[in-house]
Amino acid sequence: MKNSIRVERAIHNLTQQDLAEKIGVSRQTINAIESNKYVPSTVLALKMARLFKKNVGELFELEKED
């Protein structure tokens, strides 16, 4: 699965720390999601989608192997 969190963060001019604080997780978690080491829970995905005013499907995209 790939995601566009890093891009969205840049568009909204947020640091990893800013985003982490806004959705109530650690900066480690944002970093792990952006580097595709961790797939967030549905709750966390929805929180990010709400913050960026996008659908979850626009932030996360399935890949062939998924």
Next chain:
Amino acid sequence: MKTSLLLPAKYKTIGLILFIPSLILGILVRFWDVSFDFLTLRFPSANKDANTGHVDFEGLINLTDELAITGLILSLLFIAFAREKHEDEFIHHTRLESWQWAVVLNYVLLLIAIWLVHGMEFIDVMMYNMLTVLIIFIIRFNYVLYKNKVSISSNPAQ
């Protein structure tokens, strides 16, 4: 993330403080047969002399090794189960994955030891095996978190 089985974060420090003296005591007991006299329990043996009523044997148990292993187990449990400062779902995920890792690796090592170590020396294997799940977990869990922290600090602009 609700993780009710975890201890407050300060237990990591408490665990570390308890671990060092327990480890030193454990090493002293294991390799130099150190034992503290004040930890010796004395109790009369059941074998009394039928004629005189004299107890001819005194049972002795020294609790130094019990103290050392209790300290080691408790301190490692404290370190392993202390909450991270920001215990969120990624940390939780890493935690569970690390437990799985620790159990599997522990039994792989145990199986190897079962085939390589024989006789009384296997007692040593059993002794170390009391702690290896906890030790492997702590190392693996903290290594993953450390690696993730390093990857954060290598991208400071983000």
